[in-house]
Amino acid sequence: MSIAERAERIREGSTSPFRGPGQPCPIALIMSQMTEEDIETLERELWRPHTDRGRLTAPELTQILEEEGYTLSKIAVERHRRQECRCFKRRSQEPSTS
Numbered sequence: 001m002s003i004a005e006r007a008e009r010i011r012e013g014s015t016s017p018f019r020g021p022g023q024p025c026p027i028a029l030i031m032s033q034m035t036e037e038d039i040e041t042l043e044r045e046l047w048r049p050h051t052d053r054g055r056l057t058a059p060e061l062t063q064i065l066e067e068e069g070y071t072l073s074k075i076a077v078e079r080h081r082r083q084e085c086r087c088f089k090r091r092s093q094e095p096s097t098s
């Protein structure tokens, strides 16, 4: 990464690898408040394949996170899982309405 890119990242307030333009999505936001261990667990649960019988649904994941004190909607989980949230938007694309 060049100095110019690093400077740009700081200007954008980017500290997470999950950043697209603008504010982070609710999932990225709560991950920024989590321990590394919790982030790893959450990522593992998020990216389980559909064929995995242990895969949790978005409402189930949402419930677990709410019980841990995080506020989010299952829509946010679904969008992040489908990679339709801000984390996965390319700079050239307009952010979709949320």
Ligand SMILES: [Zn+2]
Pocket (backbone or CB within 6 Å): 025, 026, 027, 028, 079, 080, 085, 086, 087, 088
């Ligand atoms: Zn996201």
